Amino acid sequence: MxxxxxxxxxxxxxxxxxxxxxxxxxxxxxxxxxxxxxxxxxxxxxxxxxxxxxxxxxxxxxxxxxxxxxxxxxxxxxxxxxxxAPVALPREDSSLPMVTLVVPAYNEGIVIQAAIRSLLELDYPNFEIVVVDDGSTDDTYEKALEVAREQNDIPVRVITKRNGGKAEALNTGMTAARGEFILNMDGDSKLSRNTLRVCIRHFDNPKIGAVAGNVKVINRENMLTNIQALEYVEGLAMARKAQSFLRIVNIIPGPLGMFRKSVLQQVGGYDHDTFAEDCDLTLKMLMHGWHIAYEPSAIAWVETPSRLLDLLKQRYRWTRGILQATSKHSHALWQPRKAGIxxxxxxxxxxxxxxxxxxxxxxxxxxxxxxxxxxxxxxxxxxxxxxxxxxxxxxxxxxxxxxxxxxxxxxxxxxxxxxxxxxxxxxxxxxxxxxxxxxxxxxxxxxxxxx
Structure with missing residues (x-):
């Protein structure tokens, strides 16, 4: 080391x-x-x-x-x-609040079982998993159901619905969640074992409405994916770490974000009118006065595009989605006194x-x-x-x-x-x-x- x-x-x-x-x-x-x-x-x-x-x-x-x-x-x-920090006894597991992990999935049959099984290994005593199949045309629902049926210790629920987009799937998961806190992720993400424990401690601060996780590339197999691995570390993680010092993280990443359920309900959940629902939700929370923290040790490993055309399509969508989200809140651009930071x-x-x-x-x-x-x-x-x-x-x-x-x-x-x-x-x-x-x-x- x-x-x-x-x-x-x-x-x-x-x-x-x-x-x-x-x-x-x-x-x-x-x-x-x-x-x-x-x-x-x-x-x-x-x-x-x-x-x-x-x-x-x-x-x-x-x-x-x-x-x-x-x-x-x-x-x-x-x-x-x-x-x-003063030396304190470990928090009793029975006192830890329940967390619901919401996993929206659309045609993720090739990765959904590995994603769910990785969640079952998380180091946290009180959580449930809610998989929302958003009208997949492949075997996502069946494969998710297989894992749910073989699991007894940790509740795994699989909900299927007509295809309505990621925002609607996340809102469905929010409605079904039994936990006081909700962790939203992507169906192709793999979380580090400590994710829930290190994220939940931020909510001891009543001003914190959400915690953004650290996204890293898992498929570092060629020059394109290795460059993306650098981009995620330099372009995303460094920016979130800097913003976290002021508690103003401007995008809670889709692969890993933990929220107070009450805050999600307060801001109306995810909207359907942008292609960057995570950015739009983050801005809504900031506009409501909530602080957003960043936890670098909570890691979501994701699969990035290994082909150039797929990468360009992804970044095209990201760019248009972010522009749509900023346009929705453009009134704050011209009201520095009212909008503040x-x-x-x-x-x-x-x-x-x-x-x-x-x-x-x-x-x-x-x-x-x-x-x-x-x-x-x-x-x-x-x-x-x-x-x-x-x-x-x-x-x-x-x-x-x-x-x-x-x-x-x-x-x-x-x-x-x-x-x-x-x-x-x-x-x-x-x-x-x-x-x-x-x-x-x-x-x-x-x-x-x-x-």
């Missing part, structure tokens, strides 16, 4: 030193060639785009800096609480969902044009390098904090070189088509049974 931790620190330090060395060399090269860059100031259009991209880069550096700072503060807060949350989501991908694409196209037209191809490289530096530093930090595999750091280069550019194209098309009101369908991801 100690040797692995030392290895992470060494690899992280090596990655940062390599970045510093490359930066130093690049700065020297730019300084020597600075006279040739004057062409960027020869026209108003080139000047405007150049200054816009510089401003965007500054915002991006500030964003990364804030994320790392607040996520580290949250990490220190957690360590401090563990070290200063929620105003900032929405602007931050729009920055990441719209401005970031559009600006990255603009930068790539702009510097490619300048390189071809004026012979300044090095500008495109330096643009890519600046963004890669941010990714490598963030990846090194996250590998240490999240106790992840050090080799993920090196995928940061491929992440910036091709992966995020393709994802940004998908996000831009999703944004344009959402603005135009183009109809879309859910786009079910075919599972490969890697749980």
């Amino acid at each position: 100690v040797s692995k931790q030392i290895s992470r620190y060494l690899w992280a330090a090596l990655a940062v030193l390599a970045v510093v060395a490359v930066l130093g060399y690049s700065y020297q090269s730019v300084t020597e060639a600075k006279g040739s860059f004057a062409v960027l100031l020869e026209s108003y259009v080139l000047s405007a785009v150049t200054f816009y991209l510089l401003a965007f880069l500054v915002l991006l550096v500030i964003r990364y800096g804030i994320m790392i700072f607040y996520s580290f503060m949250d990490h220190l807060e957690t360590l401090f609480e563990r070290r200063t 929620n105003c900032f949350i929405l602007w931050f989501m729009l920055f990441e969902g719209i401005m970031w991908p559009f600006s990255t694409m603009l930068g790539n196209l702009f510097f490619a044009y300048v390189g071809i037209q004026y012979g300044l191809a090095t500008l495109l490289f330096y643009w890519w390098l600046q963004l890669t530096v941010l990714d490598v530093v963030a990846a090194a930090y996250c590998v240490v904090i999240e106790e992840e595999e050090p080799e993920l750091i090196f995928y940061a280069v491929m992440f910036r070189l091709f992966y995020i550019n393709i994802i940004d194209v998908s996000k831009v098309f999703a944004t344009i088509e959402e603005w135009r009101g183009k109809a879309m369908t859910w786009g079910k991801l075919e599972r490969e049974g890697k749980l």
Whole structure:
């Protein structure tokens, strides 16, 4: 354990030193060639785009800096609480509140039994499992029923209904739940054994309405899924950890979120009018004044797309769903005094969902044009390098904090070189088509049974 931790620190330090060395060399090269860059100031259009991209880069550096700072503060807060907390007797199992695990499933026959059996191994004395089959056309219901019938110790109920979408399935589970707390998850998720115990303790704070879990990739089998593993650690976990310090997590992930049942009922459960029901529900809770915490040690292992087309469909849906959710609560964008921190949350989501991908694409196209037209191809490289530096530093930090595999750091280069550019194209098309009101369908991801 100690040797692995030392290895992470060494690899992280090596990655940062390599970045510093490359930066130093690049700065020297730019300084020597600075006279040739004057062409960027020869026209108003080139000047405007150049200054816009510089401003965007500054915002991006500030964003990364804030994320790392607040996520580290949250990490220190957690360590401090563990070290200063008085030694207490373990909470009596009989006093722990009942938790209902709601598992919505649509055509999850290939993974549903493994998912349910993993839940039966959770370390918690008082919980039930409610599987909601949302009108599957495969054998999801039959396979879930098989596991339910062979289980005597932990109640497993399987409900089948006509197909109505994930939001309706989750609401059905909420209605059927007998527990005071509800843990919602996906039918293809596998939870860490400690999930219920580490999440339930957050509700000792009466202001906490929900707890978001830590989502990690289980099928790390090729470059695409390994890059997604890095993305989940750097792009999702780091952001939630930073937001958790202020108790304003803006998206409770679908694979793992625990709620007070009373709060779910108060906000009206899940709505059907977005393709990001988890984001929409989170924003509704924040608008009602509830705090949302993040528990990094509660892990949901998920199967991510291993094919590029499936990945693009997923991110297209995510982008449109988040835009739909922010649009529903857009009144808070223009009422900073009334909305408070929620105003900032929405602007931050729009920055990441719209401005970031559009600006990255603009930068790539702009510097490619300048390189071809004026012979300044090095500008495109330096643009890519600046963004890669941010990714490598963030990846090194996250590998240490999240106790992840050090080799993920090196995928940061491929992440910036091709992966995020393709994802940004998908996000831009999703944004344009959402603005135009183009109809879309859910786009079910075919599972490969890697749980």
